[in-house]
Amino acid sequence: MQRITILGATGSIGVSTLDVLARHPERYSVHALSAHSRVDELAAQCVQFRPARAVVGTADAAERLGALLRAAGVATEVDYGEAALCAIASAPEVDSVMAAIVGAAGLAPTLAAARAGKKVLLANKEALVMSGQLFIDAAAEAGAVLLPIDSEHNAIFQCLPSSYGRAPDSSGVAKILLTASGGPFLTRAVETLEDVTPEQACKHPNWSMGRKISVDSATMMNKGLEVIEAHWLFGAPADRIDVVIHPQSVIHSMVSYVDGSVLAQLGNPDMRTPIAHALAYPERIDSGVAQLDLTQVATLQFERPDFARFPCLALAFDALRAGGTAPALLNAANEVAVQAFLDLKIGFRQIDRVIAQVMDALPHGAADSIEAVMAQDALARAAADSIVAGMAK
Ligand code: NDP
Numbered sequence: 001m002q003r004i005t006i007l008g009a010t011g012s013i014g015v016s017t018l019d020v021l022a023r024h025p026e027r028y029s030v031h032a033l034s035a036h037s038r039v040d041e042l043a044a045q046c047v048q049f050r051p052a053r054a055v056v057g058t059a060d061a062a063e064r065l066g067a068l069l070r071a072a073g074v075a076t077e078v079d080y081g082e083a084a085l086c087a088i089a090s091a092p093e094v095d096s097v098m099a100a101i102v103g104a105a106g107l108a109p110t111l112a113a114a115r116a117g118k119k120v121l122l123a124n125k126e127a128l129v130m131s132g133q134l135f136i137d138a139a140a141e142a143g144a145v146l147l148p149i150d151s152e153h154n155a156i157f158q159c160l161p162s163s164y165g166r167a168p169d170s171s172g173v174a175k176i177l178l179t180a181s182g183g184p185f186l187t188r189a190v191e192t193l194e195d196v197t198p199e200q201a202c203k204h205p206n207w208s209m210g211r212k213i214s215v216d217s218a219t220m221m222n223k224g225l226e227v228i229e230a231h232w233l234f235g236a237p238a239d240r241i242d243v244v245i246h247p248q249s250v251i252h253s254m255v256s257y258v259d260g261s262v263l264a265q266l267g268n269p270d271m272r273t274p275i276a277h278a279l280a281y282p283e284r285i286d287s288g289v290a291q292l293d294l295t296q297v298a299t300l301q302f303e304r305p306d307f308a309r310f311p312c313l314a315l316a317f318d319a320l321r322a323g324g325t326a327p328a329l330l331n332a333a334n335e336v337a338v339q340a341f342l343d344l345k346i347g348f349r350q351i352d353r354v355i356a357q358v359m360d361a362l363p364h365g366a367a368d369s370i371e372a373v374m375a376q377d378a379l380a381r382a383a384a385d386s387i388v389a390g391m392a393k
């Protein structure tokens with residue numbers, strides 16, 4: 001029996017994870033669940049899965065959750081705040097942690113899980129983008145196993161040989177080919193992008209996801225963050241990671257080898273496949289996802305990304321090449337800009353301008369401690385806030 005904590009249980013990834021767990025009650029039990037403010041959804045999950053503990057964002061939310069659970073006769077212990085998130089991520093009773101909080105808020109609990117040597121199922125890419133080597137070192141020191149949930153990285157993990165990264169490297173890996181759908185605005189006239197609404201930006205052609213990552217997919221910052229994520233997860237330098245636009249999202253990513261072979265992982269675009277893969281690894285379990293029917297798909301297309309259409313992708317490559325705290329600055333500026341876009345404070349094309357201005361204004365430093373990373377994160381947020389405030393929409 002694998003005992004699991006789900007950080008971000010009420011989100012898109014959290015709900016998909018619970019769907020897979022519910023199919024295999026003999027293999028998995030839920031130790032703890034977390035949400036931020038969606039208390040009703042979390043209460044319903046607690047009624048169904050009976051976790052020992054549940055954590056929310058504020059004292060008020062904890063009080064409301066406690067009342068709902070008492071009324072339902074559920075004995076789940078309720079707590080709130082970052083220290084409580086870190087506690088459910090590192091509890092001795094827990095074997096695996098699904099890290100599915102969105103954004104920098106997930107860094108502390110995800111790191112706590114890694115430091116406690118858990119099997120970490122990593123969806124929260126922002127945590128790894130911010131902390132990079134610090135996170136990888138903490139996981140290695142504690143003997144934590146990192147399994148990628150992001151569909152591309154899960155695909156790459158499946159296509160890489162187990163010998164990859166061990167010295168001397170005889171794996172013959174030439175390149176990582178990170179596929180990208182191109183999002184909802186792949187073919188829309190660039191000059192009309194100024195006017196797109198949050199609803200249009202969140203309407204992804206292939207995937208159903210939370211609002212922040214949906215906007216990131218529309219700007220392709222999501223792919224930029226994923227390039228940085230791939231760098232840290234697989235130890236690949238920036239010039240060994242190519243982004244390939246593949247609008248059907250049937251191939252989830254590929255690895256090319258020096259002998260000319262290219263290995264790909266394919267499947268229907270449903271996050272339950274990578275979630276089930278990581279949960280059961282190295283075994284395989286049913287995920288509830290239908291088998292891929294290639295004759296239905298019929299056509300697979302590929303093209304190079306247009307960096308002029310998607311400046312966020314170029315900004316992310318720049319941040320990876322700059323190193324140090326540059327990816328943390330990029331991530332923080334992006335989080336502020338995306339929220340400002342969702343709140344109708346700035347237009348879609350101003351997202352990349354806010355990020356570029358923050359990157360120009362703030363020198364990056366060495367990412368030699370989590371405190372240094374968090375200090376840069378705070379500086380970038382303050383700079384982005386004031387740039388947003390000064391932008392007339
Ligand atoms: P959602 O917005 O759907 O869910 C986010 C979860 O995090 C919710 O449970 C939310 O709680 C919680 N949360 C939000 N803010 C905070 C906070 N400040 N402190 C603590 N918890 C918080 O996001 P997704 O599920 O789409 O994405 C989660 C992560 O997985 C992201 O990092 C994303 O990049 C990554 N990912 C997602 C994919 C997808 O298909 N959705 C694919 C690949 C990666 P509440 O519900 O109460 O607001």
Ligand code: MG
Pocket residue numbers: 150151152226
């Ligand atoms: Mg992805």
